Amino acid sequence: MRFAVSFFVKYLFSLILLSSFLLILPIAATSQAAEQKHAEQPPMRFIIVRSSLCQENCPEWISAEGRITADTPARFRKILKKMGDRKLPVVFRSEGGDVDAAYGMGRMIRKAGLETAVGGTRLNGCLVQDTLCDAAIAKDGTAAGYTYSAGAYCFSACPLAFAGGTSRVASQWSFIGVHQITTIYNRVRVSYRIEYKIVNGKKKEISRKEIGRTAAGQSSSTKLGKKANAALTAYLKEMGVSDQVIDMMMSATPDSIHIVPAADALRTGLMTDMLAYNEWPGMPLCAPDAAAETVCRRHPAAAAPVAVAAPVVAAAPEAAGAPAFKASAQNTAEQASESLPKTQPMDFLLMSNGNCQEECKQWISADGDITPDTPARLKAFLETLGGRELPVVLQSNGGDMDAAFAMGRMIRAAGLETSIGKTQLPNCPKLDPRCKTSIAKSGPTEGEVFAGGGHCLSTCTLVLMSGMPRIVGYSNIGLVRPTTAEYTKFFAYFDEMGVSGKTYETMMLGTSIERGNIVRSQALELGIINGIIPNDEEPGLHVCGPEARESLRCPRKAEAEIVPATASVN
Template identity: 35%
Template sequence: KDCTANKGSDAGYFGEPYASGAICNSACPLMFAGGVRRVVGEWAYLGVHQITTTYIRTKLLYRTTYKVVNGKKKVISTKVVSRKNAGSYKTYEMSKAVEKRLAAYFRDMGVGEDVLTTMKNTPASDIHQLALETMLRMGLVTSMDSVDLLTAAAICKARPEPANCREIPANKDAAPAAAVAAEVKPAPATAARQEIVKRDEDMRFVVVRGSNPLCNPDCPEWISAEGTITAYTPERLRDMLDSIGRRRLPLVINSPGGDVLGALAAGRLIREHKLDVAIARTDFVGCDLTARDCAADSEARAGLTVDAEGVCNSACAIMLAGGVRRLVGPRARLSVHSLGMEKQVRTYLEDMAIGSDLFAAMQSVLYSSHRQLEPEMMLKVGLTTGPQSVDALTGATICAATPKPENCRVAPSPNAQAEAPAKL
């Protein structure tokens, strides 16, 4: 009772939805089909079966009042004086009338006829669980995403902000809030560590300067992008690009994939700024990516790129596609699978001037699987622009080339700041 809806209160309750094990069977998919955006995810279950209809018989006794006019009876009123239950019966196959209504409903909701066909072919005593790829093909789900698309904490960082995000006003009900806070026990240390790990998985952007002594004092710099693509990855990338001003540094990505919408937006931002992109991991010298001394800002951290074990999976390929030059070395690994949101992905790849072969390769792989693309294949479908590795953008010797790459910069002399006042 203490968690029931309060009439006249807009406070709401704290909670977190879990897709794992969630179920939507029988009549539930009919309600689900009414949504504008409809997501299930690979850990939830949605099943259909034959519609069961219960018919209830009722015996009615009427009292009719009429009068005779010119020898003919004219009914004045009819009233039910008694109503008795006369039994009921069930049908385990939908009637033509019900089928017609369901077909019209699904058509109005943009759902394919295959859903109704599957329902008709599944006995009422059974449940046919639909695979995620099947639901996407039928139009029952609108993307391959899970409930996180609508409820994850990160979505409220996106711009524009989703309609279901709301900031709680400060100092509202301060006394009750304080009382509640006093009763909240601190989370266990293990839970705190898990939360830190979860945050650190989100993609982080760090400006890096090559640490190879062969390049000093003129060394290449780049932006390291490590971690999972989320809804606010584009905003973080924009903040990073704003912080470095007009400098155009290549982007070195190492990511398992993540949010498709985030990848699409980040890819467009990459193309807008005409950045080169390569797949590799960045090894930092003197700092740890998860530590505060290596936090993302415009100050360059020492490091080097290694394409061995560099990863770009799933939605990461979308982000890579935004690059002007796109490089994946022979020791880096890139894999693809179907992502859903077919119209958006196809349009994006066309805008990036990448042929339809890449989209076809992605669509040929189930969401639950991965297909690793070899370097020759990536060149063939247009995902990469050449056979080079990340070294073409971050190698120690590139700054000796003529013309010099834009991402090369001579390190300031340690005495530069001391000498500056004297020169003034």
């Protein structure tokens, strides 16, 4: 009996142990490495915004700004439900975030048939420091405002969500950037209550219960494992984007960013189109039956024309097909010409912004092509100003070179400031931005001016470089290479305006294109411009009061010296 009890005690008792195990649990992969170091952007929020730049039938879009987090797709699903059957573009401004969440957003966008764009949104009444202020958002979550391209960005995981758009657009002033995907691993120490039973001298586990977890640190890796690589490749293929984007991503470490040039973004399908100078993020593609005054983009990627043989038996196949192809091409050209803003010879308008009985800002809007008679019209216009030195805001594709020389010399003699900007008249349709109904019959015309969307190309830049000062914001500068016969007078004008003709000639010899776009840093180096408009200012809009800080626009006037009269001695 003693033996039996002893055997029972020795072999049939239960052993209770507390054991701890270190588990390494991967959390959702993220391509926002900097997110661990700082969180500059709050989690992404969605706002349905209506354009405040028009009166009726105004476009709407979904503003999507902030970091992409694990719960972003759920919040996006709510905004889609609220949107109903409307197909509103999604305008992204994001530093990235959770990759799996970006996949989820992209698939929802594609399923809903929505367009995407890179841009920022500023709501009416909000300050520059808080462009999406809560005070501007109605109780139903909607707001009024406008979008901008300059400085907007879609980085890291954001391009994956952006890729979901049926149309994916950005402008030359915004940025798309990618880098390596970082997988973050959380180390967790898990404690269990484990019960064993000893049978025949061996431990046999009979129960296990978790009793606690404690964090034990983190680790990360940028190695794209087979599973992650397969998921990324499949997603890009699903969205119609080349897997060459993966090579771009892997070329930049998590603490850097690879800015994708527009040409590469278009080539790989990450973008489907570039915004034109007079288009803005959130502007939707035009429907086939859209009226001329509809605010929309009218240049989707053109499909290859298909020749259809005419039903004429006696004609040869080539002859039968040719008229159909020619008609198709002619219709396409007519549609393209109808979709572009009207061009006209340059005219000059005295513009104002504000209440001129108290304080207002005025400028000369010079918009249109430079023709041989443009200098005469500029001279007549300046005479009406009575010697007032108002800034000249240019918006032009260029034109006659000799006329540009004459305009520049006239502006230099008058000591006027020059800049580039898009002057916007109230209530004018997109295709006729200079509509006569909005021009004042006498006195200045009320309006607004923006650097974004402004352009001064070809010989217009010859006029720009005459300003005292000559300053630009986020606008496009371009210049035509002169012919051999024009070299002498071309560079003589450069010398006259204090611009380095030799430096420009060297730069142009390094390119095979006839028209070169000049970035602002090059324009500053060459002397084509001598200042940059601050981000919080627009061209032409500046008042130099007694408290204004000294700048190119507001030079400090030297105090007149008091010279004692010389005593005369007889």
